[in-house]
Amino acid sequence: MEFFTRVDIPRPDFAIGPQERMLFVGSCFADSIGRRAVEEKFRAVVNPYGVMYNPASILHTVERCDEAPRVALFTLGTNHVYRLKETGEIVDNCRKQPQRLFSEEELSVDDCVGYLRKAVETLAGRDPEVRVVLTVSPIRYAKYGYHGSRLSKAVLLLAADRLVKEDSRCVYFPAYEIMNDELRDYRFYTPDMLHPSQQAVDYIWEQFAEAYLSPAAKQFLAEWRPIKEALGHRPFNPESEEYRAFMDKTMLKIAELSKKYPNFAYL
Numbered sequence: 001m002e003f004f005t006r007v008d009i010p011r012p013d014f015a016i017g018p019q020e021r022m023l024f025v026g027s028c029f030a031d032s033i034g035r036r037a038v039e040e041k042f043r044a045v046v047n048p049y050g051v052m053y054n055p056a057s058i059l060h061t062v063e064r065c066d067e068a069p070r071v072a073l074f075t076l077g078t079n080h081v082y083r084l085k086e087t088g089e090i091v092d093n094c095r096k097q098p099q100r101l102f103s104e105e106e107l108s109v110d111d112c113v114g115y116l117r118k119a120v121e122t123l124a125g126r127d128p129e130v131r132v133v134l135t136v137s138p139i140r141y142a143k144y145g146y147h148g149s150r151l152s153k154a155v156l157l158l159a160a161d162r163l164v165k166e167d168s169r170c171v172y173f174p175a176y177e178i179m180n181d182e183l184r185d186y187r188f189y190t191p192d193m194l195h196p197s198q199q200a201v202d203y204i205w206e207q208f209a210e211a212y213l214s215p216a217a218k219q220f221l222a223e224w225r226p227i228k229e230a231l232g233h234r235p236f237n238p239e240s241e242e243y244r245a246f247m248d249k250t251m252l253k254i255a256e257l258s259k260k261y262p263n264f265a266y267l
Contacts, residue, residue, distance in 0.1 A: 007178045009207055012171045014131050015214035016071055018221075019043055019263035023123075025061045026075030027053050029137040029175065029196070033073065036205045039228070040221055041264055045069070050093060053077035054107065055115035055159070057092040062119040068126040073133040074116065075175070076156040078141055079107040106152070112159035113166075120169060132170045133212070134160040138179030140194050173212070175204050220261060227253050 016022070022044040024034030034046030045067050052058045058074050081090045082102040094102060107115075116134070123130045136156045141149040153176065164170045179188070179196055186193060188200040196204070209218070230250045235243040254266050 004184075005181050007174050007181050007207075009174060009211045010171075011211050012131070012133075014071075016042075016212050016217055017214045018217045018219075018261055019265075020071060020217070021067070021069040023062075023065070023067050023069040023072040024075070025052055025058050025065075025072065026135075027051060027077030027137040027139060029077070029135075029139055029201075030073065030075035032196070032201045033075070033175075033205055033208070036201070041224060043263065043265075052092055054079060054081050054090075055112040055119075055156075056081055056090045056107065059115045059119040059122075060090075060092055062122050066126075068130075069123070070127060070129060071131050071133065072123055073135065073173075074119065075135050075137050076112075076160065077137040077139065078144075078152050079112060079155040079159075080141075080144070080152060081105055081107055107155070109155055109158045109162065112155060113162050116159065116163050117167065120163075120167060124169065130169065133173050134164065134170055135173045136160060136176040138176045138196055142194060173208060175208075178204050178207060220264075223257060223260075227257065 018041075020042055022034075022037055022042050024030045024037065024044060024046045026047070028051050031047055031051060034044055037044040038046065045065065047061070048065050048067075049061050052061050055074075055076060058076070062072075082094055082104055083089060084091050085101055085103055091102065120130075120132050123132065136153055140146065141152065144152060157176070160172055164172045179200060183196075183200050183203065188197050188203075189195065190197050209221070213221070227250060230246070230253075233246075235246075237243060258264050258266070
C-alpha cells in the first residue's frame with residue numbers, strides 16, 4: 001500500500017561530474033539548493049548579485065556574471081516584476097525605496113520564455129556545451145493571496161515547459177511538484193508555513209543528486225561525507241592529544257582526496 005505519491009524525475013541526457021562548475025540563480029530556494037552544492041564541493045556560484053525572483057532578474061544576473069559554468073540551475077519564483085517609473089526598467093531589488101516609485105506588473109508566459117531564452121543564449125555564448133536546469137520554487141507568496149500565488153506559479157510552469165520543449169539544452173527538475181505532491185504536509189515547512197524546511201530541502205537535493213549526478217560524483221560524495229562529518233565535529237576539549245590525532249587523521253584523508261580529485265578544494 002502506498003501512502004504518498006512519488007514524483008517521476010526523468011534522467012537527463014547529461015550528468016554532473018564531481019566538482020563541476022555550476023551557477024545557481026533565482027529565488028531563495030536557489031540559495032538553499034546552491035548552498036548544498038557548495039557544501040558538496042561543487043565549484044558553484046550562488047546568486048552572486050542577490051536573490052532573483054523573476055525571469056527578467058535571472059537574465060540580469062546571467063548578463064552581469066561572467067562565469068562560464070557547464071551547468072546552470074534557474075529557480076523561478078514569481079512572474080511579478082517591478083518597474084522603476086522614471087526609466088521603465090525592471091528592477092531586481094527595490095532597495096527599500098518608496099513603493100510609489102515603482103509599478104508592479106505580471107509577465108506573460110511569452111515574456112518569461114523570452115527572458116529565459118536570452119539567458120540560455122548568453123550562457124551558451126560562453127560555453128557551447130552548457131546545460132540549463134529549470135525549476136519552479138515551491139515557496140508560496142502569501143502577499144499575492146494563495147490563489148494569486150498559484151496563478152503566478154502556473155505561468156512559470158508553462159514557460160519552463162515551453163522552453164524545455166523548444167531548446168534541447170534545457171531540462172526541467174520538478175522541485176515544485178516534489179514539495180506539493182510528495183511532501184504535502186506542513187511538517188515539511190518552516191514555522192511561517194511558506195518556506196520548505198531544511199529537511200524538505202535536503203530531500204529535494206537528494207532527489208536531484210540521484211537523477212543528475214554522475215557515478216563519479218556520487219562516489220566522491222560517498223568519500224567526502226565522513227570527512228565533512230568529521231570536520232563538523234565539535235570536541236569537548238579541542239586541546240587534547242586525542243582530538244589533535246583525530247584532526248591529523250582527518251587532514252590526511254583530505255590530502256588523499258585532493259590527489260584523487262584534482263579540482264577538489266578543501267577551503
